[in-house]
Amino acid sequence: MSTSFYCPGERRGPDGRLEFECNFSSYNAVHILRLIGESTHESGYWKAEDLSRVQRRIIRAINIQSERAPFIEEPRDEHGVSWGGCSDEQLLRRLRKLQALVKHAQDNSLQILWS
Numbered sequence: 001m002s003t004s005f006y007c008p009g010e011r012r013g014p015d016g017r018l019e020f021e022c023n024f025s026s027y028n029a030v031h032i033l034r035l036i037g038e039s040t041h042e043s044g045y046w047k048a049e050d051l052s053r054v055q056r057r058i059i060r061a062i063n064i065q066s067e068r069a070p071f072i073e074e075p076r077d078e079h080g081v082s083w084g085g086c087s088d089e090q091l092l093r094r095l096r097k098l099q100a101l102v103k104h105a106q107d108n109s110l111q112i113l114w115s
Contacts, residue, residue, distance in 0.1 A: 003029035003042070005101055007110040020104040022097050028086065029114065031071050032094055035061050043115035051106045058099045062092060 005022040013019060024032065026042070033040045036057040046054055061067050068091050075085035105112050 001026045003114055005029075005098060005112055005114040007101070007105050007108070008113055009110075020101045022094070022101050024094060028094060031086070032091075032098060035068065035071050035091070035095075043113070045111055045113045046102075046105075047111050048105065048109045051102050051112070055099065055102050055106065058095055058102065062095050062099070068092075 002023050003026050005024075007020060010020065030040045036054065038044075038054070038057070065088065068088055071086060071091055072088050073083070073085045076083050101112065104110070
């Protein structure tokens with residue numbers, strides 16, 4: 001399962017995708033939300049006025065490696081299920097992608113939904 005973060009009402013490009021959208025596995029989305037101190041419900045939203053706070057939390061997580069450290073995981077196998085793990089580089093990539101979406105929403109006074 002996956003979780004998409006997006007701005008409702010945005011137009012889709014010719015390929016059907018939104019330019020500013022983040023799609024993470026549900027597991028990774030929960031980790032990102034937890035890392036930035038946000039609610040980890042399966043779906044939710046940030047109003048335009050919430051985005052400055054969210055952006056500050058993302059910047060903090062990007063700039064302070066010790067904030068990310070608890071979310072770094074080695075690949076492993078458990079009960080026949082393989083978990084790919086999560087490196088610091090993967091966390092940073094996801095945070096930067098979410099940061100770009102938040103900036104886009106801020107610049108355009110949009111809210112962000114996830115589900």
